Amino acid sequence: MANYDFAVVGGGLVGSAIAYGLSGAGHSVVVLDEGDVAYRASRGNFGLVWVQSKGLGMPNYSDWSQSSSTLWQELAPELEALTGIDVQHRRPGGVHICHTEQEWRERRRTMENLAAQTSGRFRFDMLDHAALASLVPAIGDDVFGASWTEMDGHANPLYLLRALHAGVQKRGGHYCTGGPVRRVIRDGESFRLERDGQSIRSERVILAAGLGNRELAKQVGLEAPLSPNRGEVMITERVAPLLDIPTTYLRQTAEGSLQIGDSHEDVGMNDGTRTEVLAEIAQRALRAFPRLRDVRIVRTWGALRVMTPDGFPIYQASKTHPGAYLACCHSGVTLAAAHAMRLAPWIAGGASPQEIVPLTAERFDVRVPETA
Numbered sequence: 001m002a003n004y005d006f007a008v009v010g011g012g013l014v015g016s017a018i019a020y021g022l023s024g025a026g027h028s029v030v031v032l033d034e035g036d037v038a039y040r041a042s043r044g045n046f047g048l049v050w051v052q053s054k055g056l057g058m059p060n061y062s063d064w065s066q067s068s069s070t071l072w073q074e075l076a077p078e079l080e081a082l083t084g085i086d087v088q089h090r091r092p093g094g095v096h097i098c099h100t101e102q103e104w105r106e107r108r109r110t111m112e113n114l115a116a117q118t119s120g121r122f123r124f125d126m127l128d129h130a131a132l133a134s135l136v137p138a139i140g141d142d143v144f145g146a147s148w149t150e151m152d153g154h155a156n157p158l159y160l161l162r163a164l165h166a167g168v169q170k171r172g173g174h175y176c177t178g179g180p181v182r183r184v185i186r187d188g189e190s191f192r193l194e195r196d197g198q199s200i201r202s203e204r205v206i207l208a209a210g211l212g213n214r215e216l217a218k219q220v221g222l223e224a225p226l227s228p229n230r231g232e233v234m235i236t237e238r239v240a241p242l243l244d245i246p247t248t249y250l251r252q253t254a255e256g257s258l259q260i261g262d263s264h265e266d267v268g269m270n271d272g273t274r275t276e277v278l279a280e281i282a283q284r285a286l287r288a289f290p291r292l293r294d295v296r297i298v299r300t301w302g303a304l305r306v307m308t309p310d311g312f313p314i315y316q317a318s319k320t321h322p323g324a325y326l327a328c329c330h331s332g333v334t335l336a337a338a339h340a341m342r343l344a345p346w347i348a349g350g351a352s353p354q355e356i357v358p359l360t361a362e363r364f365d366v367r368v369p370e371t372a
């Protein structure tokens with residue numbers, strides 16, 4: 001039976017980033033991924049490395065996202081040097097478009113609250129139409145304004161996933177598809193992970209299986225209260241440079257395609273698309289960027305976000321099964337750098353990053369008062 005220091009269950013962006021960090025510190029690492037039949041947010045997302053509006057009500061999460069945005073500037077060149085894959089990370093800042101004055105005022109209030117909660121560590125500007133048009137010349141005349149932060153950016157999420165897989169392997173780790181891990185069993189001082197027809201032993205185990213964590217967490221005395229939230233995305237044909245700066249729902253890829261998205265639907269484990277939703281997404285984008293009128297859509301898809309009840313991540317070490325860890329979040333692109341460079345060292349035995357201390361699932365525990 002193969003024996004590793006660390007087994008990471010789930011080869012999406014979260015598991016792969018953690019495995020990349022662990023393997024860089026010289027540990028023997030295996031990533032066990034279910035394979036092509038699985039639901040995979042990592043293969044259907046929007047590619048933003050986004051700090052704006054992250055962490056309202058949980059300032060630590062804003063700090064954690066900001067830290068990751070900074071570390072991305074090390075991660076991207078490091079991955080390229082190691083694997084030859086340019087993940088197309090750019091940090092030109094980002095805008096959240098406000099179509100009406102009311103939206104703009106509400107956005108300003110949200111941004112001000114976030115800045116106040118983080119004692120000013122989160123910095124932003126509110127742009128009126130003229131200021132926005134000087135940054136984003138293609139913006140439509142009836143857009144009122146936008147919020148802006150300099151820390152926002154974007155990357156190619158598929159190249160990122162590929163680079164992380166390649167990076168793990170270049171650093172001596174193993175990436176194994178071939179069916180789900182069905183059981184995680186504490187066996188003496190280590191763990192035994194069982195897949196159909198295969199057992200793997202490891203000293204520590206990290207559950208990073210996206211929505212699959214719901215079932216796996218229970219096996220190591222943890223809880224992963226996750227639900228799927230569908231987002232639909234469309235891709236256009238390649239067009240001449242239109243947009244240097246990513247927005248919450250429209251960005252131009254390095255190849256020239258426009259990626260348009262940002263729907264939120266509660267539809268269970270259904271990663272399909274609906275024409276009405278796609279039409280709404282297209283109309284909003286057209287209103288903001290009238291020049292898109294003649295651009296052709298070439299592809300659409302739906303994918304399921306990995307959502308916790310409050311939208312913040314869960315990172316937790318098991319008390320009942322020492323050596324088992326849980327990692328779930330809905331911003332796996334944004335947080336990839338923090339996962340590789342700060343979460344992995346904690347799992348390997350280092351001090352916990354201060355920002356993640358409140359991010360266990362224990363925050364969802366509700367004490368029901370005893371009745372007489």
Ligand SMILES: Cc1cc2nc3c(=O)[nH]c(=O)nc-3n(C[C@H](O)[C@H](O)[C@H](O)COP(=O)(O)OP(=O)(O)OC[C@H]3O[C@@H](n4cnc5c(N)ncnc54)[C@H](O)[C@@H]3O)c2cc1C
Binds near residue numbers: 014042212331
């Ligand atoms: C439409 C959409 C847009 C998004 N946009 C952004 C964005 O702009 N920026 C951003 O930061 N984030 C974004 N996200 C979120 C981001 O994609 C996710 O946070 C991230 O992909 C989660 O990664 P994950 O590895 O936890 O989960 P997944 O990508 O779902 O991967 C989980 C993996 O676990 C495997 N697995 C499951 N069960 C088992 C098992 N029992 N045994 C072995 N393997 C198992 C699956 O095969 C899968 O590969 C978006 C998500 C969606 C859906």
